[in-house]
Amino acid sequence: MSFEALSAVGACVQIVKTLYEYHAVHSRNKALLDILEGFSQNLEISLERLQAREEILGLGKNDALESIERDFTAAKSWLITNDKRLRSIWTALQASDKLADLDARLTKAFASKMAVAIFSALQDTRAGVVKLQTTLEGLPTNLETVCRTSTKEAIHEAITELKKEAYEAVGGSERGPRRGFKNGEAEKIISALVDQLAAQERIKEEEEELASPVDGPPPVQPARSTSVPPVPYGPTASSSSTSRRVSSYAPSVATTAADDPFAPATSRASSLFSRRRSTTTLATSVAHSDGETLAPPSMSADDASMRTSKNKAKSKKDRLPPGAIVFHPRDPFTDTELVDPVLANDGLIHDRWSLVAGTGTHKNLRDPGEPLVIVGDVVQLREALFKSFPERRAEWQERRQAYRRDTLDLYESSNYAQLPDLVDRLSHVLLFEPTSVSLRVRRGLCFYRLRLLDKALEDLDVAVDLSRRGVDGERDVHEPDVDALRARALVLEEMHDNTAALRDVDLVLASTPHDVLALSLRASLHGVSGDAKAAQADLAATNAAVRNGKAYRSRLGDADCDLEYLARGWAYCHVGDFSSAFADFGFSAGLKDPPEPYTLACRALAKIKDEETSGSLSSETLSTCLAELDDAIDLLRKVGIKEDKLDECFGRRTSGAPVLRLGEDGLPVSAYPLLFLRASARTAQGDLGLALHDFETAFRLRGGGVRDVATVRAALAELRAACGDLDGAQRDFDRALAVCEPGQRFAIVQARDELSA
DSSP states (O other): OHHHHHHHHHHHHHHHHHHHHHHHHHTOOHHHHHHHHHHHHHHHHHHHHHHHTHHHHTSSOOHHHHHHHHHHHHHHHHHHHTHHIIIIISOHHHHHHHHHHHHHHHHHHHHHHHHHHHHHHHIIIIIOSOOOOBOTTSSBSOHHHHHTTSOHHHHHHHHHHHHHHHHHHHTSSTTSOOOSSGGGHHHHHHHHHHHHHHHHHHHHHHHHHHTOOOSSSOOOOOOOOTTSOOOTTOOOOOSSTTSSOOOOOOOOOOOOOTTOTTSOOTTSTTOTTSSOOOOOOSOOSEEOTTSOEEOOTTSOHHHHHHHHHHHHHSOTTTTOOTTOOBOOSBOTTTOOBOSSEEEETTSBEEEHHHHHHTTTTOOOSSOTTSOOOEEEEOHHHHHHHHHHOTHHHHHHHHHHHHHHHHHHHHHHHOOGGGHHHHHHHHHHHHHHOTTOHHHHHHHHHHHHHTTOHHHHHHHHHHHHHHHTOOTTOOSSOSOOOHHHHHHHHHHHHHTTOHHHHHHHHHHHHHHOTTOHHHHHHHHHHHHHHTOHHHHHHHHHHHHHHHHTTOOOOOTTOSTTTHHHHHHHHHHHHHTTOHHHHHHHHHHHHHTSSSOOHHHHHHHHHHHHHHHHHHTOOOHHHHHHHHHHHHHHHHHHHTTSEEGGGTTTTTSSOTTOOOOOEEOGGGOOGGGHHHHHHHHHHHHHHTOHHHHHHHHHHHHHHSOTTSOOOHHHHHHHHHHHHHTTOHHHHHHHHHHHHHHOOGGGHHHHHHHHHHHHO
16 A cells, blocks of 8 residues: 555656646746745655655555545646646646645645554554544544553554654654644644643553552452443453553653654643653553442452542543543433434533533533534444444434424524524534535525524535535536525625626526526616616516416425515615515515514615605604614614623534624624614604714624625715715715726716715
C-alpha cells in the first residue's frame, strides 16, 4: 500500500512541476508561480515522509494510507482533467485560487491521515494489542477506548515515534528550523494527538498505581450475575496475574525548552514530563465498568473501602483532558441505560433522548459557561450495544420514528409562538436524518417565518443540492426538487436577491406551470422591475389556476399554503391593486390559527393604502390599523428571549438550533419587516418622528444578508427631508440610486432634484 501512495504523490509532483515550468515561460505571474512552487514543495515533503516510513507502513493493511492514496489519485485526475484550463483558459487569478485550495486540502488531509497511519502501524507492529478505531477524515476520536487494552509502555513508544516523525517533517530534529507544512498543520495535528496520548498514559499509570500489589494469593475473578448482561467496552478484568505485562518503564525527565511544539501542555496535570517515576508492577485488583475496585481476599475491608473511596473521589471531569471522550454505560444525567448514544461537546457520551428532554436544564460538565450541544452519533458504540442488547435496536427505531412523527404533526398544526420549539425538534431529527430533503425544506421555511433568512437560505441550498444527488451521493444526477426551489425563491425574494430568485422561479414554472407561489413571486419581481404588464399576466395566471383547480399542491402538505396568498398579496401591492392585496392577506391570515403577526400587519397596511389611493382614508381606519400593527409587533416580543435571560432559559439548544434573541427595543429580528410597515402607516398618519424611529430600528434589526431596496431607501430619504435632516436624505437618495432597477431611476432622481431645489 505504501508503494501505491508513493506513486500517487509522485505523479502529482511531476504534474505540478510541469505546470510551474510552463507558467514560468509563458505567464511569469509571480502570485501563480509562488503558489505552484509552494504546492510542489508540500508535495515533495509528503513524498519524503512516505519514503522515510515506507518500511513500517508497508507491513500490513492501513486504512489511513489507503485514504492518502485515494486523495492524491483524485488530485492527479483533477490536474490532468483541468490541464488545458490551468494553462490557457482560466485566468492567473482563477488558476491560483483553485490550486491554492487543492494545495490546502491535500496538505491538511495528508498531515492528519499520516499521523493516523503511523499510529496505526506502530500499534500493529510494536504493541500488538491495540486496534485503532478512527474516522479517516480526521484525527482519532476515542483515544480512551483505543488505549484501554494497551500498556503504558506501548503508548509512550507511540508518543516518541510520533514526535520523531513530526520533527522530521518540519525540520529534521527537535532543534531544527520549523519549515514544511503551511500554517504548521503537521505540528498542530500531531501535537494534539501527542497530548491526548500523554493523558491516556497518565491514566494508565494511575490505574496501575491503584492496582498496586499486596501480599496474598492472586485475585479471584468475581462471578457476574447471570441476570446482568455484560457491559460493552467496559474494562476487561484479568483472570490471572500473567495476563498483564509487568510495567518496568520509568519516563525520563525531558527538556523543558519552550520551543518544543509537541510536548504536552505544562499547565496540565496530565503532562507526560511532570510526573514522578513509575513503580507499578503486576495488577492485583479487578476493575468494574463503574470504576470500583474489588479487593483480593487478603485485603482488609478498611483498605478496600479506602481504595474504593480514592478511586471514586477522582472526578471524571478532573481526569478529562481537552478533546478526550468519556464513555459510561449509563447516561450521566438520568442514569438510564444508553439506547441512542451521542457525543456532546462536553466530551461525554449521552443518551440522545436524555438531551432532547433536558433542553435548558442540563449543563455542560466540562465548561458550564458553554451551552450543551450534540456533536454527532457514536455509531460503533451503538452497534456494539445492539449486539449485546438486541432488544434496544427495536426501542431505538421506535423512539426515532415516534419523535419524527410527532415533529411532523406539530409542523402541520403549529402557530408562530411554537416556531422556536419546532425548529429545535426539526434540528434534532436532522441530526439522525441529515440527508432528508423534506425536513430541510420544512426547517428552512420555519427560519423564513422567523426571518432568520441566512439560516433559511443555508438549509434550502443544502436541500436543493441533496435533491440533485444520486443514490451513491454523486452530484447533479437528478433535477432539483420543486418544493426546495420554490421555498428558496421565496427566501431569496425576501432578501431582495431578485436575479437568483427569478432563476429559481423559472425552474419551478418550467416543470409546474400552475404554481401559485412561483407565479406570485414572479409577478412581484416584474412589478419591482417596472414591468406592470408582465406582472398582471402572472397574477391572471394564478387566478386561472385556482379557479380551474389546477394549482400546484406541495408534496409537503398544506401547512405552508398561506405563504402562497401572502406572496400574491404582495404582488398585487406592486401593481397598485391594494383592494385585492387586502383580500389575499386576509385569506392568508385565515389559514393559520391564530394568524401570523406579519400577515396581520400586511393586511392592516393594505387597508390603509387602499383607502389612501382612493382618497377616502378615515381617521377611524387609520387608528384601527395602527392598533393592529402595534398588536402584531407586541406578539413578537413574547416569542424571543432577552439577552440577560439566555443563560437562565436555553442559551443554545442541544440540537444546535439557534435561539430567537430580543435585540433593539426588546424586539427580535423578525420584527424588522413589521417596523417598515408601521413606519409607512405612521407616515400616512403624519407622525413623522415615530415613523423615522421605526425605519431606523428596522434597519438595525435587519440581517446583513438582506439587500437594500431602492423604494425603501427613497421613502426614508423623503422622511428625513421632512424631518429636516437634509444631509441624511441626500445620503439615502444616493443609496437608493445605487441599488435601483432601471425603471425606478427616473422617479428617484426626480424626487432628489425636488429636494435640492
